[in-house]
Amino acid sequence: MKHSLFRICSLPVILLTLATQLMAQETVPPYLDDNQPIETRIEDALSRMTLKEKIALIHAQSKFSTPGCPRLGIPELWLSDGPHGVRMEFVWDDWNHADWTNDSCTAYPALTCLAATFNPKLAFEYGNAIGQEARYRKKDIILGPGVNIYRTPLSGRNFEYMGEDPYLSSQMVVPYIKGMQQNGVAACMKHFALNNQEKNRDRINVEVSDRALFEIYLPAFKAGVQEGGVWAIMGSYNKYHGQYCSHNERLVNQILKKDWGFDGVMLTDWGSAHDTDEAARYGLDLEMGTWTNGLTWGISSAYDNYYLAQPFLKKIESGELPESLLDEKVRRVLRLCFRTNMNRYRPYGCKLTPEHADIARRVAEEGIVLLKNENHFFPIEKGRYQKIAVIGENAVKQLSQGGGSSELKPQREISPLEGMIEKYGREHIVFTLGYASGEPNYSNELPSGLDADSLVQEAVKVAREADVVLFFGGLNKNFQQDCEGDDRRNMDLPFGQNELIEKLIEANPNTGIILISGNAVSMPWISQIDGLMQSWYLGSQAGTATANVISGEVSPSGKLPFSIPVKLEDNSAHYFGEESYPGVNNTQYYKDDILVGYRWYDTKKIKSRFPFGYGLSYTTFQYGKASTDKKSYQPDETVKLSFTLKNSGKRAGAETVQVYMSQKKPSVLRPVKELKAFKKVCLQPGEEQVVEIEVPVASFAFYDEGIADWKLENDKYMLHVASSSRQIHSTATIEVKNK
Incomplete structure (x- = not known):
């Protein structure tokens, strides 16, 4: 009886609840209604915003966020660096790490390694995995991937890019973008455009023919837009035809937005905006990190004074600039919001899963390139040698650190030495440093504090007593190596490595070399060794992948995504002198035109040390x-x-x-x-x-x-x-x- 009475008494409550829900549905504004087309939602939200709210939407409020529109429930946008993983957290208004305990990530191999796999399916998995970790970390935009062309082996950020060939870059970037964005996280392809060096990057003006622009330097960007459907693009620091690229009338308004139909957000690199009128008129949509070098310094709490902040507002209020320019930028930012943080159906993400570690390992394994293997030096199967000498700082250095904005905080990074010990057993591995560098730094080279002569003497002694020597050298992500902000000074191995290698070979001719870098290096010792591998910054699973390839459990299948010249002067950018690289009086002429990379070597009949696309296997x-x-x-x-x-x-x-x-x-x-x-x-x-x-x-x-x-x-x-x-x-x- 009580049950029946309860049902009768509850009926009015149920009806009232249903009526309330129906009324609520009828009063939901279109911009919050997921069932409405995105363009309808954009126009509705735009119509409800004040002028000041619209201005706030198009510039930063902190180092890595924008304020959204709180009154309308439009959330903040949160951005993170990381073409190779989701970067650690920073404090609100400077470049200090926040020192959180829950902001670690999976570090994936650098994009040079991904390109060396020549495997678009793996690129999709790579992008998806980073997208999952970014989503779990509540990021809306990941500042990557990079697709600038490898023009000179000195460029500090080549390791972040996909090599010298526009077709290879195009084929690899599209699945990366699709994989990431299926998680409701925007990829931000960079650096648009012609950012092919770090030296004088914020001043250099690039003069290049239209043919080279469209055949060499833009195809990967175009593919990312038209085939990948990328949601954001970052401008570069440099100028093109005398105008900064982040607000360049031809590059952004004409090519990117009009010709290619890009409907996403064009945003600055940190410090790449320079003028309110140009930013307003020439396609810049979102201004981040103005008055900073993007690495180490910046003006505190300057956000309201950005070029697209109060100065833009005042020009609109005075009639100097039409509000329609602002409205177009707001539309694009809103479109990005509806695709990311206002998309209620996007997945929740995950991080540090076994699947992520597996992807990082497979990319690393497929990207390692076997360059020389005479007398079957590799593979070194277990049991072949009793004592294996592992020599070189890069066998133990944490290479996910440094490099600039691509630095990462992996939960764990397995070093090559750890991988070798795990594979062969501690009793068969002896290690010594051989050489040493300082800690990663973005403005100068730091000394290691160790005595170089003592390190060399110990390395020679260890080599002499071993059955086989594996030297792990190359570059690292310190200043003026593979690092943002400046280029390398030359092609030589740093920290006395070439001299050390000569001594190791003399002490033990059974020496093989594993180079870890994102760039080509000179190899004066190449004729004296039988085994050479080109490895990369391999991330969390570096040691496991490296040991798997060295031991033969995995047969190498990587191919070089760039040509390695015999000497620097053979490279197309350097062949024509300083006007071609690094530029004279802050202007640089791309005199090599369309003949970049293997196009140059093949057409000019110049022998390269190792050609583009080259890589050996343990089979034939x-x-x-x-x-x-x-x-x-x-x-x-x-x-x-x-x-x-x-x-x-x-x-x-x-x-x-x-x-x-x-x-x-x-x-x-x-x-x-x-x-x-x-x-x-x-x-x-x-x-x-x-x-x-x-x-x-x-x-x-x-x-x-x-x-x-x-x-x-x-x-x-x-x-x-x-x-x-x-x-x-x-x-x-x-x-x-x-x-």
Whole structure:
């Protein structure tokens, strides 16, 4: 009886609740209604905002956040550095670490390593994993990935980028962006554009031909916008044609937003805005970190005085600038909010999972490049040697630290020495430092405090008594090495490493070298060793991945994403003198034009130490003859290229097959060859596979400055199947005929 009475008495309450809910639904403003189209929500929110609220939305309130619009419930936007992982937390208004205990992350290999995998599927997993950790850390924008072109081996931030080839960068950045953004976290592709050096980065003016701009320096950005659907882009510090890139009329308004249709947010690098009128008129949407060098200093609490803050407000109020300029910026920031922190359906994220560690390890393993392996120096299987000498600071240095804004605070970083001990047993490994650098610093080189001669003497003694020597050297992320803010001084190994290597080889000829860097280095000792690996800043799983490759549990499959020159003067940027690099009177002319990287070496017939796309394996591969589905094509068609690939060795392995294009009789200068496709193929010993690769005919076009557009000529084209830019195995010739 009581139960029935309760049901009757509860009925009015239930009806009242339902009525209240219906009324509430009817009064939800459109901008808060997830069922409304985003553009409708944007216009509704914009119509409700005051002028001051709109101004507040487009500039920072702290080092890494913007204020949102509290009255309307529009949240703050939180940004974090980290193309390779989510950076540690900072205090509100300066560059000091906040020293939280819960802001550690998985450190992923640097983007040079990701590019060296030539594996777009892995790039998607990489981006997704960082997106998951960023989402868990309540970040809305991750300031990465970087896609600037490797033009000189001295550039301090090359390790953050994806190499010298625009096609490779394009193919790797798109899945990275998609992986990250499926978590409701915006990727922020950077640095737009022409940030190809760190020396004088905030003053240098770049003069470059339109052809080089569109063929070499912009394709990865365009792919990120049109194929990746990136939600944010960061401007660079430098100038282009005399105007700063973060508010550059041609780059931002014309190319990025009008021609490419970018609908996201264009934001500054920290300190890259310089003028209110230009920022207002030429496409800058969000101003972060003005009056700072982005590394070590800044003016305190200056946010209301930013170029797009009170100065912009006053110019609107006085009629000097129209409010419509502000409204367009606010629309873009609101669109970003609705995609990220106002998207109620985005996942919650996670961090430091076993899956994240696995991804970091696999990227590291696939990215390590075997450069030399005479007399089967590698792999060093367990039991082959009783005493393995591990020598070199980079075997123990925490390389996720330093480098500038890419610094990370991993929960754990397994060093190469730890990985080797875990793999071979402590009783078989003896370690000594050999050389030493100081702590990471962003403004000068710090001494290590250790006696260099004593370190060398001990290293020689250890080498002499070992069965095999593995030297772990290269660069690190200290000032004027692989570090933001300045470039390297030369191509030599720092801290006396070249001299140390010579002494180690003399003490024990059975010496192999593992270089860890994001840049090419000189190798005066190369003819004296049998084994050489190019490794990278590998992050949390560095030691495990390195030991797996050295021991042979994993066969190396990485390919160089940049060419390694014999000497610095052979590089295209340096060949033409100071006007080409680093510039004279703060202006730099890209005299190498479209001939960057392997395009330069191949066309000018200059021998590189190791060519782009090069990398050995512990097995061997046999290429069959290439053929196409037909011989003649229209511009809108796709060439279907096929050939056989056989693992002719005794180990499982992966080979990255590369397809380069050459034109028979071009009307303009064209490189000897250009990368147009690649595919990573995994094969068991003795396995043979028919490899099929599709190449769009439209990709054969060049940028014609006479018509300011792409041009595809009727001609014969050669498609070269290769294992590097210098190692062609088969060629198929086709003809292109315009209708």
